[in-house]
Amino acid sequence: MEYTHLSEFEIRPGMLSIWTPELPGAAWQPDARPLTSVHAGYCAGVDPADPLPGRGRWIGTVFEMDAPFLAQAWRETLRRWHARHEGLRTTVDPSARTRLTAAVDDLVLAEQPIDGLTDGTEINEFLRGALELRLSPLVWPHCLAATVEHPDTADFTVVVAADHSVLDAYSQAILILELRALYREAVEGLPSRASATFGSAADFAVLERAAALALQPSCPAVTTWREFLAGGSMPRFAPHAQRPVEAGLPQPSVSRRVLDLADLERVEAALDAIRHRLSVAVFAGLALANRQRFGESGLRTVMPIATRPDLRWLESMGWFVNVVPVDIALTDTDGVADALDRTRAALRRARTAGDASWSRVLELLQVAETPRFGVSFLDIRVLPGYELVADLRGRTLRAESYSPDEVFLWVVRAADGLYVSTRYPAGFPAEVMEEFLTEFGHALRAITAMESAPAPHAQLVAAAHSAADPVGYAQAPDASHGAPDPLTGAAQVG
Template sequence: MEYTHLSEFEIRHGALSMWTPELAADAWQPDDRPLTSVHAGYCASVDPADPLPGRGRWIGTVFEMDAPLDGATWRETLRRWHARHEGLRTTVTTDPAGEPRRLVAAPAAVDVAEQPIAGLTEGTRINEFLSGTLEERLSPLVWPHCLAATVEHADTGDFTVLVAADHSVLDAYSQAILILELRTLYREVMVGEKARESVTFGSAADFAVLERASAAELDSDSPAVATWRAFLADGAMPRFAPHAQRPARADLPQPSVSRRLLDLAELEGVEAALDQVRHRMSVAVFAALAVANQQRFGADRMRTAMPIATRPDLRWMESMGWFVNVVPVDIALPPGVGIAGAMDQARAALRRSRAANDASWSRVLYLLAVTETPRFGISFLDIRVLPGYELVADLRGRTLRAESYSPDEVFLWVVRAADGLYVSTRYPAGFPAEVMDEFLTAFGQALSSITAAVHAGPAADGRGEPRPSVAAETAMPADARTLRTNTLRVAAQAG
């Protein structure tokens, strides 16, 4: 599954409709549960007078539903989806004297309205219209924080679905799992079934209670704070190849690149080699990026921020919400080190970063009096954590991010997909495209070199990660064991 811009997804021609959640004015009720640390800070950073609040902020998902569009069925699908997920019927009220407060509507209060968009049937024009609409309408301060669109393809008897939201109500995992959830809900409504009940649709607000309690326990002597303090010893967030930057107009969107680094056969060869030396794929990815950084830019140290999933319990495994933390990763490579040595260094660095896994990064930065946010980030996700991930590719599923206009941010997303290993990146308009191309090529070459390096090196040394005991696994119901496996794979993606 690629992580890309909406403009890079070819929408087929058809009839466009917008689907907007609606509530009565008196439906909102005050809720004493707090926002997470990052959610509160995010809302405080947004100008309520901004005419384009979604610009550079919204995220979403697009896919093709393998069934004809029935308006009443789709409307009920979206209504059930909002009833199921409290985060989708939650908003905030702002107070200049304090942090934003939570408001919540009851599950039965939400309705969904359809708005056919007449005169727009060509894919490119639909794409442009949707991109502009999402920038104008999606905000962390104004509900609804999530919108949907459909494009009905009468000639093929199916329809394209776009779900887009402010980042405060969705994260990358939510973006991916909503495809099959909406498909299942649509089919349940179509055949007259009740919506599936599950303990795994937990409220994001309940998670916020735990997150804020944990954040309040942090102090200057906490291990997570010490980890971030060492990471920021020079007083600034790390940048990606700052010497390669060139001046550019501030209103230019960031370029975006997506490519497949390894096809499935190449990837499986690398994974087999990693099994021999007991390294995870995440270790290989960060090691190869550090090697490419050293080769292309002469840097013997790669410092980056890494987003990680923070769904600490099964009850949030299928929730819609923003369950993400950020940890610092600092990989130092001796000059001329090979990929095998780089993997040892990357493994050690990722292990060090675990000290910050459960500590709110925004609270840590507050304690350190750091106001700057990460400017260089790397994310790794194994898409096989998703139930039915093979079907997502058949539905042309893509996760989406808004176009960014940052003059200095560089982010990379590496995905282990069903058919290979992919990388997506966005970078400043002033960063030369050929330099990024050379870096990504070096990254792919470093990954490809792992197979030969392992076969030429010593035998596996027996290192590995501890696993849950057989007794612990077999004591759980089968569905819980599946979800536990998925939880471990998502939460432990840092190696």
């Protein structure tokens, strides 16, 4: 499944409607359950007077429902979805920054048809503007939906967008089949599927905040972060390569296939032979590419990981993500085998911080700086029904960012290959990013040479450069399914 901007998704012409959940003011009740550490910090950093609160913040999903559009059934679908997930009926008291929660009884879904707007490109532009304007972590609703009915093909496009405080990347992916199932149940007049795995994100927050408050400066997680930040600041991605540009420019975005399925399966077979996991290979490949292209002695970054602690929250909508530090130190003579070993050790060190709220740890360390360079790996086959999601043209979406210094990479093991998506500052040369991603592909291909005999890094890179199959530049297709991360036991998502 491609992680991209809405502007890069071709919406077919049709009839657009915006669907907004509404609740009377009296429905909101004080909720003693806390916000998670990251949620509270996130809200504290938002200007309540910002006229475009969703700018650079919202995330979402787009797909095509394989059924005719029935307005009443869709209305009921959204009502059931909000009833199921308490996090969609939670907001923040703007004065006290405490939780408010509403029961579903008074919730209604208001439809706003957008008359006279049927061109797909114009619909896309309209939605991007509306989401920047309307989505905020401080003002409910934090989640909106749009439908584009296509009468000629008897189906419709669905866009779901939310402030990051109520969705994470795993939520973005699983909501496609959830909404599809809810819609079919509503159309057929069936009750919704019951499950013990739709746990409340607010209940998770109770556990997370208690664990965060229990952290002490002597805890292993704090020590791991302290050592990571011993140099004085969060890592940056190739800051010396950036050129000065005017402020406020949107970040470029790249999405491409690094390995096709045949290449990827050869790499995975080689990894099986030497007892390494694909997640280790991905980070080792990035470290080798960083050394090859920028002369860096490895890779220092942060990694988002899923924090759904048990099955109770497996299908929940919410923000279940922590961040851990990854420090892969290479020598000038390290080959691929050395890089894999050092990377596995680095990822194991990162595990010591997996259950500790990164925002609380930074607070204990008196570090105000937030991460500027992150890498996420996800084997998307962990998600159920990935073949169907591909047929529905499913995409997970991120808002365009305007950061002058952030770089993020999302690496996905999809059904037909390995993909990478990235966003980076407007002042970072596109050709330099392309060269880095190409080196990443070369480093991964070099792993296959390890099946027969070890070889120095330079020989392996040379062999990879001469491989018959070039690095693919195709846009990532709609794949979505994968296995849990071998080190964390959970899919790593941002």
